[in-house]
Amino acid sequence: MATLKYFTKGTGNPSTIYLRFKHGRKYDFTKSTALLVDPTYWNNKKGSVKQISTFADKKNLQNDLNGLSNDILNKFNDKYTKGELINSEWLKDGITAYFNQNSETDLNFLIDFAEYHKANQHHKIQANGKIGVSQATIRKYSTIINKLKQFEKHKKKRLRVVEVDLKFHKEFIKYFHEVDLLSYNTIGKYLTFIKTIVKEAKRNGIKVSIDIEKSEFRPPKEKTTFVTLNPSEINRVFDYDFTKTPYLDNARDWLIIGVWSGARAGDLLSFTAENVNNGFIEYTAQKTGQKIILPLHPQVKAILEKHGGNFPRATSTQKFNDYIKTVCQTVGFTELLDGAKTTKLKKGVWRKQKGTFEKWELVSTHICRRSFATNHYGKLPTPVLMAITGHTTEKMFLNYIRKTAQDNAKVLNSFWETQEIKRDKKAVLKPVKTGTN
Secondary structure (H helix, E strand, O other), rough: OEEEEEOOOOOOOOEEEEEEEEEOEEEEEEEEEEEEHHHHEOOOOOOOEEEEEEHHHEEEEEHHHHHHHHHHHHHHHHHHHHOOOOOHHHHHHHHHHHHHOOOOOOOEEEHHHHHHHHHHHOEEEOOOOEOOOOOOOOOHHHHHHHHHHHHHHHHOOOOOOHHHHHHHHHHHHHHHOOOOOOHOOOOOOOOHHHHHHHHHHOOOOOOOHHHHHHOOOOOOOOOOOOOOOOOHHHHHHHHHHOOOOOHHHHHHHHHHHHHHHOOOOHOOOOOHHHHEEEEEEEEEEEOOEEEEEOOOOHHHHHHHHOOOOOOOOEEEEEEHHHHHHHHHHHHHHHHHHEEEEEEEEEEEEEEEEEEEHHHHOOOOOOOHHHHHHHHHHOEOOOOHEEEOOOOOHHHHHHHOOOOOOOOHHHHHHHHHHHHHHHHHHHHHHOOOOOOOO
């Protein structure tokens, strides 16, 4: 019977986890998994991770080991029944394939660990018990890795995980802002992911810089602006006659559905008649996997009736983004606003440039979701809006619509004024008892 046992050698920190595969007297191989662990969190007798509260990544690491064991046993059974060659190289190749490693991988290097971390996101156990992450998250890690490769090329050296310190922080920001012309907010998002990767490396026993925990190692931010359509402007778009330009008529219909559903463009443009059930739109958000249900707004109902119960003609996100600019220009949204619009700097390079532009120029697919959230804020309970927009925390939601403490105070003041008016009306209408003889 085939058996697998994990173990570490010595007491060094970090220690490499090895795998011993044994089946009878003929097969007995030992190979490194390349996984690292602090010996404090490892039980060599049981060959498993200690399930103690101080080790935050205990479930993910044990899940990796369990997954590898099942994979190796399945491959062994397959090859054994076919009479194929089984040796130490077979075991090594099996480990390498499972973790998407290569023979030159060294997890002490930043990109190598980032690649390893990305590959194992498929096995990650989230706080809610769900295994794996969304494809959007995987794509973000791919982007980060490409940016790190670009930065290493600029530095002309391979960076170790321990080198992610305040010096790295400063040089990373300077390079991508001054050379790659990225906004501080975009760079900040990259640094947030890099910090997550480095903290994961620390949990795996890899040496990291103490700078990663310092308050100075924070993502840079800059104030951004965005445009929304208020209810009056939405009505102007809804009432405008685009029958002579069918492609704009189609884009306008999607825009109206978007501002009254709050869906991301990828979800919005995927709606079909199957998403409508008893007067409600039901769908699962591609980005978060959340189930979202919301009622059909009267204008959305009118558009569905116009299309015989169906949604408008399918279109791509890029075309939708382009066409709704023309829709808003045609309707007459030409007031001058400060903002930033994407501009082509050179072949293949597009960046947001700040300036003063007519409102229609600043319109993008994000206007749907932000208009929905902004127009309903203060009129509906925030948890209700969050359930529709898919934000998991109120902080995220308020930051998304750029609401401040002052804005919240105004909402509260408006509520109090409304309550006072109601009380005054009740006092005026209160019946007066009169005596009778």
